[in-house]
Amino acid sequence: MALLEISRLHKKFGGLHAVNDVSFNVEHGAIKAVIGPNGAGKTTLFNLITGTLAASAGAVQFKGENIQGRKPHQIAACGIARTFQNIKLFHGMTALENIMVGRHLRSRAGFMASMLRLPWSRQEEQKIRGKAMELLELLEIAAYADVDATSLAFGQQRAVEFARALALEPALLLLDEPAAGLNMHETAEIGRLIARIRDLGITVLLVEHDMSLVMEISDEIVVLSFGQKIAEDVPAAIQDNPEVIKVYLGE
Amino acid sequence: MKKLLPLAALVLIVVTVQIITEWTDTRFYLTQLTMSAYYALLIIGLCVVMGYAGQISLGHAGFFAIGGYLSAALTTHNLVAYQNSALIRMLDGLGVLVSGQDIYGDALIAVTPWAACAVAVVSAAVIAWILGIPVLKLKGHYLAMATLGFGIITYRIVLASEYFGEADGISEVPAFQLLPGLAVSGDFGAREENYYIAWGLLIIGMILLRNLIDSRVGRALRSIHGSEEAAASSGVDTARFKLQVFVLSAVFAAVAGVFLTHYNGGIGPSESGVMKSVRYVAIVAVGGMAHLWGAMIMGVILNFLSLRGVFGSYDDAVFGLILIVVMLFAPNGILSLNWRGYAYMIFRLATARKQSGGKTDGPA
Incomplete structure (x- = not known):
């Protein structure tokens, strides 16, 4: 049994299918990355997992339990922690x-x-x-x-x-674009830090735009485009995947 | 240890002020200082809700009124007519009723102040809880408007209801015997002891809230203010904590209402007015929002000045003006202003003038 199992997850905003029938697993102790062009539904996917948004359909299983529909603080209590794309610290606190x-x-x-x-x-x-x-x-x-x-x-x-x-x-750490806004040196630092977090026994699922970082640290990559999963494989295979290249570079 | 220092200083100031009024024969100031302390008790409770948890309430005069009015009504309404009913006999058996004579010499049976106080405070807590569940889902302006609605409802109820004395309010509220020899009452002979009761209560309130802010719960409340989303992701049950702190502040307001009503010997509808709620919010803002000491100090000073009649008939206008000026020039409260810097600047200006003055007067 995988730590996190996402099955046929679906989120509609009006007529827009932000996340469309996405399924994948995250194994214990893995570093898994979700990549895709802007608007592919990566952050929406995160918000569905953490309970910030309610899914239109589908299930999110964590440690074998369906956590879809629970409130964010309850999901945190299950053992899922997250960071935010635009850092959300508490002002007025050290x-x-x-x-x-x-x-x-x-x-x-x-x-x-x-x-x-x-x-x-x-x-x-x-x-x-x-x-x-x-x-x-x-x-x-x-x-x-x-x-x-x-x-x-x-x-x-x-x-x-x-x-x-x-x-x-947490058992699972969700990182929403951990390298956004960082320079090359800091990005490399973050990469080492993520590897160290994994060594602590924490499974990592991250959304990231920085390809060098993703290719270096991930065990597996899921590629989203317009809300749909178009590929899921090890980094080397993703780099050669014609579908992925088409999405990123055009035909 | 460092945190005990301000509290120790406060105790010292409270005692010193009392001794000074004794020496200078200005004991009448103690009356307003006592009342100011009770208002400040409400204000520090509101400060935790507004400044720390970031949830505005424009209805706190309502909770004050629930406390004051219930305790006034229960301790003054004569139950003689019902004295043979099973309920009254049961209550009498529980020892929550007191028999005596009213001012005309007729038999009087009413609820004891302790029982009335308990009923009043618990009622305020329950009402805050029931109101808070739907209302605290709102944010910002919407929350302000919803709590304002609650304040207006409370005001109209006490104004319209015969039980609460309509426009006259309730008078002849008896003394509240806290301990043998220690009573909350407006007797001139009991002025000193009441001053110490009020300030003792305020200091206890300060200790409790200061402890709260610097704790797991306090951090959770401040995190809700910072980012509700990040707080929830850190496992904070934001809805529950908002509700709990709202109820806590309602309890502070109700306790203040109960004590002040027994001290004044009565309560009138103006205590539940919307302008009162606005005033409390203004004082929390002047104190610096997330600044418990600022809220307390400003709560005492501004209420004292208002009760002394310094602002005359422009009382509410002054509070409105204070709110505007503070928002413009000291949005973090007037205690957060760079007072040392200003003092230095004034000192420099003064000495500079003296120097230039010296030059013109010199042997030129």
Whole structure:
């Protein structure tokens, strides 16, 4: 059984089939990429998996359970974390606090325990802080722990977002264009980071435009065009696939 | 430790102010300071909803009124006519009723202030919860309008209902005996103790909310403000947290309403008016939105000035003006302005003038 099984997923916006009958699996421990020209339905696909959008038809199975129709926070609780194409950090909060939000599901203090600062909730708070610091160090941004997250440089903001997603200790990490807006050096860095995340035992599904990155790190690639899957194969085969070349370069 | 410092300073200031009024024989100020503390209690609750969770409410005077009016009505309405009914006898058995005489010397049976307070606060919480479920799905302007609607409904209900005294409101509300020897009442002899009750309550409120903001729940609330989508992706049940914080702030408002009503000995419809809600929102904005201390300080200062009659009959106009000026010149609240910079600039200007003045007066 694959970790994530997408079967005949369909999303209509009015008359537009943004995602049209798409099926594929993501195996445990794999790095899988979804590529395709602009408007191919990649981000819509992500939003369907994470519950931000409701599918018109089809199913998303995670660890054998159908998660289609659940709310985003419930899907996060299943073990799916994500980053956003246009980075979404929490303004007015430090980098550290942003990552601490990622520990939400791994802690339980409610209104009463928080307001009364009960001893167990203080201990829990220490653990949250410790784990968030660990992640800041893993991503080499520990120096910016107490800086307002939205005032950081672009690359650092992306790192904070990665750390926040990793703080969930997810089984599956969805990365929406992790290299967007990064230079070649930073893109290579992100590639190494994604490989390291996989080594931590986290399965990765990413949407990406940067072909060099995708070809280098992916185990398998799914190609979407106008909402439909036109190819699914290993990187080398995708590069030689005439259908894919046609979509990208025209005839 | 560092976080305890402002609270310790606040306690010190509260005590100092009381001692000064004693020395200078200006104890009458304590009355308005007591009332301001209760209004500030509502305002810090609203500050968490607005500033931290990012959800506007233009209906908080409604929750204040629910607290104040229910506790006033329950403790003043005479149940003598129903004294033989099973319900009244059962309530009497539970010890939530008190018998006495009204001002004309007739027999009076009413609900005890403690029981009335519990009913009032729980009612406000339940109403906030029922209102919040559909309304908190809205965002921005739409949420503002929906909560405004709630405020208007509350206002019209207390104004129209005979039970709540129509335009006259409810008076003759008895003292609220908190502990033996400690009562919320407007007696001149109890001015000091009431000042400390109000400020004690406000300080407890500040401690609770400050703890909340700096916790797992507080971060979840602030993350909702930052990006609801990213908060949900991080596992925050955004709808639930918004609802819970809305109910919490309604409880703060209702508690303030209950205490202030017992302190004033009554409540009138203006307390539930929309202008009151607007005023509370304006004060949170002046305080700096996501700034608990700013909201509290401004809540006390502005309410104190208003209650002293400094703004005269232009009271509401002044709050409107404050809102405009703050939005234009200090959208992050007036405490966030660069006061040290201004002080330095004024100092430099003053010394520069003195220097140039020295030159003209010099032996030229």
